[in-house]
Amino acid sequence: MTSDLKSQYCTRFSSEKQIFVCDPIPLFMSEKVTPEHLQQVHKQALETFNKIETLESLQVFTGNLVGKKSAMGDWFKQLKALDVEAKKELGPKLQEFKTYWEQACLDKQNQLETQALNQKLASDFIDVTQAYPSQKGALHPLSQVQRHIESIFTGMGFEIADGPEVETEWHNFDALNVPANHPARDMQDTFFVNSKNDRSDLNSVLRTQTSNIQIRKMLENGAPVRIIAPGRVYRNEDVDATHDAMFYQVEGLVVDKDISVSHLKGTLETMLSAVFAKPMKIRIRPGYFPFVEPGLEVDIWWEYIDKNGEEKGRWLEFCGAGMVHPNVLRNSGVDPEEFTGFAFGFGLTRLVMMKYGIEDIRLLSSNKREFLQQF
Numbered sequence: 001m002t003s004d005l006k007s008q009y010c011t012r013f014s015s016e017k018q019i020f021v022c023d024p025i026p027l028f029m030s031e032k033v034t035p036e037h038l039q040q041v042h043k044q045a046l047e048t049f050n051k052i053e054t055l056e057s058l059q060v061f062t063g064n065l066v067g068k069k070s071a072m073g074d075w076f077k078q079l080k081a082l083d084v085e086a087k088k089e090l091g092p093k094l095q096e097f098k099t100y101w102e103q104a105c106l107d108k109q110n111q112l113e114t115q116a117l118n119q120k121l122a123s124d125f126i127d128v129t130q131a132y133p134s135q136k137g138a139l140h141p142l143s144q145v146q147r148h149i150e151s152i153f154t155g156m157g158f159e160i161a162d163g164p165e166v167e168t169e170w171h172n173f174d175a176l177n178v179p180a181n182h183p184a185r186d187m188q189d190t191f192f193v194n195s196k197n198d199r200s201d202l203n204s205v206l207r208t209q210t211s212n213i214q215i216r217k218m219l220e221n222g223a224p225v226r227i228i229a230p231g232r233v234y235r236n237e238d239v240d241a242t243h244d245a246m247f248y249q250v251e252g253l254v255v256d257k258d259i260s261v262s263h264l265k266g267t268l269e270t271m272l273s274a275v276f277a278k279p280m281k282i283r284i285r286p287g288y289f290p291f292v293e294p295g296l297e298v299d300i301w302w303e304y305i306d307k308n309g310e311e312k313g314r315w316l317e318f319c320g321a322g323m324v325h326p327n328v329l330r331n332s333g334v335d336p337e338e339f340t341g342f343a344f345g346f347g348l349t350r351l352v353m354m355k356y357g358i359e360d361i362r363l364l365s366s367n368k369r370e371f372l373q374q375f
């Protein structure tokens with residue numbers, strides 16, 4: 001009898017064997033249905049059924065045995081053509097066969113679906129209480145150096161001050177004694193946030209320098225004052241290896257009685273020697289910034305090894321500085337007859353480049369993992 005049961009092959013992936021395997025599923029077709037034939041098919045079907053492990057195979061099995069175009073569909077057609085006696089004998093058996101296998105297929109389908117769901121849940125399970133080994137993150141080099149600088153200055157009795165990056169034109173320029181027609185205010189250098197009007201206290205700019213904090217701090221607390229203010233500044237610049245349109249500065253301001261340039265020199269030398277972990281030399285030369293008088297440029301003596309392995313040194317521009325202009329003190333409510341002060345502003349981004357030998361400023365805002373993992 002098995003000879004007339006053609007098989008259909010159902011391909012499935014066997015996870016234990018890691019290969020595709022074929023489950024043969026008989027078609028259960030026969031030319032003539034009889035009670036004996038039904039019994040044989042039942043036996044054969046049970047054998048196959050007990051070996052079925054996947055929903056795909058079960059679907060083929062169900063389709064072949066009890067589906068619309070199945071063997072059983074064919075047998076019911078044959079039943080109609082039988083005489084009354086034969087119908088009486090075969091009819092109930094066929095019905096019993098049908099009920100049994102429809103239920104068996106449904107039960108098995110539920111069982112396999114539950115099994116598949118449980119397997120998926122087990123493999124998708126994440127134990128949130130488990131400590132997974134992960135690569136530790138690190139602070140960005142800018143943050144590392146900024147924090148170091150903050151600790152150096154707080155150790156010298158400075159406070160860390162902060163202020164808005166979107167600033168009024170008045171705090172960023174007027175109060176700092178920068179004349180209305182100064183080229184720095186030009187659209188080429190400054191990002192204006194609103195359309196420009198005549199009232200500088202109503203115009204908003206992205207601050208071009210951290211010097212705005214000098215004004216805010218003195219207006220808030222008067223003198224004496226001893227602060228540094230690290231922060232982001234923005235300039236409408238063409239970006240290249242050493243210039244960015246957004247970079248970090250650190251502003252310093254000390255206003256007290258009898259403050260002189262020697263305090264400025266000592267402060268910067270102390271800070272630089274701590275940052276580079278060796279004694280650093282600086283030189284001071286005249287410079288011009290409207291908010292300081294005298295205005296100064298500070299250079300740093302930079303030692304390096306050249307291409308031929310020889311030790312060399314040269315002066316590098318480090319920052320702008322000077323003695324706080326009396327107009328700035330006045331604009332901030334501090335009496336210039338009573339107080340004097342120094343101020344400086346250096347590029348934190350450039351200092352980080354010097355410390356780590358970074359040749360392109362753009363790397364610092366690139367978010368490249370290969371670059372950042374070095375720090």
Ligand code: FA5
Binds near residue numbers: 321
């Ligand atoms: C100023 O911004 C003054 N506010 C500094 C100052 C403060 C002077 C207090 C006197 C008293 P300057 O424009 O030179 O100055 O900028 C200061 C530093 O910012 C520069 O020395 C440089 O290190 C850095 N810097 C300037 N432009 C850029 C840029 N486009 N990209 C990266 N760093 C820059």
